Amino acid sequence: MKNKSFLRACVSVMAKLPKVNRHQRTRADHSTELAEDYVEAVAELIEAHGSCRVTDLAEYFDVSHVTVNRAVARFQRAGWVTTKPYGPIELTKQGTQLAESSRRRHAIVYQFLLALGVDEKTAATDAEGIEHHVSPETLQRMEQFAKQANSKSR
Amino acid sequence: MKNKSFLRACVSVMAKLPKVNRHQRTRADHSTELAEDYVEAVAELIEAHGSCRVTDLAEYFDVSHVTVNRAVARFQRAGWVTTKPYGPIELTKQGTQLAESSRRRHAIVYQFLLALGVDEKTAATDAEGIEHHVSPETLQRMEQFAKQANSKSR
DNA sequence: ACACAGTTTTAGCCGAGGCTACACTTGCGG
């Protein structure tokens, strides 16, 4: 009952917002999502193994090496990574920057979910999905909240 | 400085988690994302206009009517909606249920972001992107937080 | 009753992201 009126309130609030164009952003995000995952992975794998090969990424994402290969070619065209035939994958300056900010965002979202009381496993999974859709402003709020919660528990 | 060690901690925590298979869920979500958006829209449009036509959806999502048409055909095959040639789009029982839960989730995420201090416009945009990636557990935490914040401000 | 405007469908294009099967390099061990 009480819950229902709460819900109704939410819906009515949102009804006032423009509906057209709300989805553009979502679609635009899609195109960079995979790129972010990839540069993040490349950075991690280089840290862990010293280098990043197609196979490593295929295993990491649990997709075929062919898929990785094509994706890497695209990201090379886009300027995030560099590769020579049969050689390892490296990050460009841009790629490194993207990886950094991506990992930072990921870490913040994850810590935030923990601070919210979500358990570790769920937080990890949800963070994967959520990280790409968090605006700088929201991210800042999340960081603030996580820090606050952190200092309180200490 | 302090920020950096915080970050390092986050990363090290996540490093302990299994990496393979973390992305399956993200990919699986993708396939239902659009379906959720569609049934949500269909429900809204039926409420608003009394019926939902291809053109309405095309305008709503700002895509061509052709794209909508093909998507609707797919969702019909999947059992979310029904349509007769040149007729309006209706929700199946399943579709209605999906729409309900989708809208509820959307509303909660949106209210949650507001409670976190994010401004209305950003919250609306981010909610669009985030809603599809929130697990039931996280959603529950968000609802709890939003309610708490709401009662405090009252 | 029929023309015409508006809506829906069909045909056919593109790129992304998935796959299998097969071809080609690389580099290591005998």
Next chain:
DNA sequence: CCGCAAGTGTAGCCTCGGCTAAAACTGTGT
């Protein structure tokens, strides 16, 4: 130094989500 396993690249297929152009259908108004 050569063969073979492992890694990488290529060809070709699928679905999904975009698009335009053009054909087919409704339904309204004169």
